[in-house]
Amino acid sequence: MSIILSTIGLMEGFERDLLSALNKSNGDFSISSLMKREDLNALADSLKKDYPSLTAAGFYKSEVFLVGKNKESKGAIILAGDLQKNIIPLIQNLSSFKLRKGQAIVGEDLARELRLKKGETFRALIPEGKGNGFVIKNFEISELFKTNLYEKDSRVVLVDIKEFFPTEEVAFNYSVFNFNFPFDDFSTQKDRIKILNDQLYSMDENLYALPYWDEYSTLIEAVEIEKISILVILQVIVIVSVFNLLSFLIFFREKKIKELFTLHALGFSPDKISRIWYFVSFSLWGGSIIVSIILTNIFGQLLSYISQNLMPKNIYHLGKINLYISIENYFVVYLISCCWILLMTYFLSRKFRGDSLLRGLRQQYV
């Protein structure tokens, strides 16, 4: 049970952590059309009719080349937004943070790769576009962020929009929106985005909302399929466990059969003997549940440590994977194991009832 729960928990945990990290760093959906500030406000106001709690933030997004300490360099993505006002919804834990000119917020992993710390400066080579070469700007790291998503933490730099557009005339090429709903079921979210895209299409054919998971949709799909495959493979463990349990019950039966036949001969009714079987089986089941919870928790702690300290983040994308096992998962696993135990106990109990008392006594004593 522990292996099954841990495997389910690992898969669910990976998917959930990935979705959650993506949602926290991407908002609920983004639109990559070029928009002026008033266009973005108008679009947001229009959508607010259907989604009153919707918030929107416009960004200018560009690829940059960063140079840090000891000429450590890396390609990154710079996102310039109204960071003097807010940076919602990109990095939730920095929502009240305000940025001054010449300052930047950098992902923790990116800072580490550039060998930089908070308060230190790096250079950014920003392409001017249309083959006009690069503009070189210096930024001081005012804050580090961690989304737990390696691609974000190792590639994103946030600066204020005024670094690119000194006046109020801005051109956002990447707008991020947040419904501000509680984080709900993935299929509900998929449906919501589908409905939204129909709405956007009716407003403007060029508007298309990319859901927050879009950049990892293939991986998420793969995880979904992998979950099913692993659940099928886990059936081998179920079969092995069933045989283990069956052999234990048969062993117990052989060990105690003498007592059972004697008690039966002295007037212990078959119903009471069945009750003993069920008591033993359910005690075993209860004990297994406790052990499985303990082992699963130990595995969860180990996974947390391993994923944080030993796991290659660029491969697994997430900085940390937590075990996530829902009440339903526990319920299903324990219910199925209960059914198996009931089935085996029923057959063993029936077998005892079918055995002749006399033959049993003679076999055991003579």
Added chain:
Amino acid sequence: MNEKIIINNVSKKFGSFHALKDLDLEINEQDKVAIYGQSGSGKSTLLYLLGGLDKPSSGNIYCFGQNISTYSDHDLAHYRNNFVGFIFQFHFLLGTLSGIENIMLPAQINGSKNIKDVKSYVMEHAERLGVHDILNKLPSEMSGGQQQRINILRAISLRPKLLLCDEPTGNLDSENSKIVIDLLDSIADDTGATLLVVTHDQSVATRFSRRVEILDGGVGNQSMNSL
């Protein structure tokens, strides 16, 4: 309630082998009956049927006014516990329990009897049987004769109406056989139980007021004598 035991046209088959064939027999209340016969004649089978350890293939067995041949396994278990004291040839004592724990098993199973009363009754008889000082020993620490007495104490612990003994002297010499038969006889007198003893030993059978021979699955000779 009719306290007679009536065995009416009873047959018992094991596969194609007829252990009992259309057997008819009546036993009165408080009778002391020796059932004897050759090995394989069906005498033990008859005892097991009367004790509710097995069911007849056909026919009826009336014990204390009830047709036990129609009983379910559950009812038979209740019957064995409440009405029958069975003294098994091989004792059937649980090796992990002490003598007194083995003796008290029927009372523990019964649940409705006062354990203290049963225990004091057992202790009284234990003293009489000379096993009061070995009650806390395990069966493996007892001699065959001692185990037999523990077996007897267990059988009489709930004061059964029917005391069934399967070859109680099978493993004993003639002197000990006499002691055991005297003991069973006096216990039956004390408890008012009907006593049926299966034996292949004619000398043991002659010690009973009524003797029934089982021959090829049916009743052979029957004789009565006053002892």
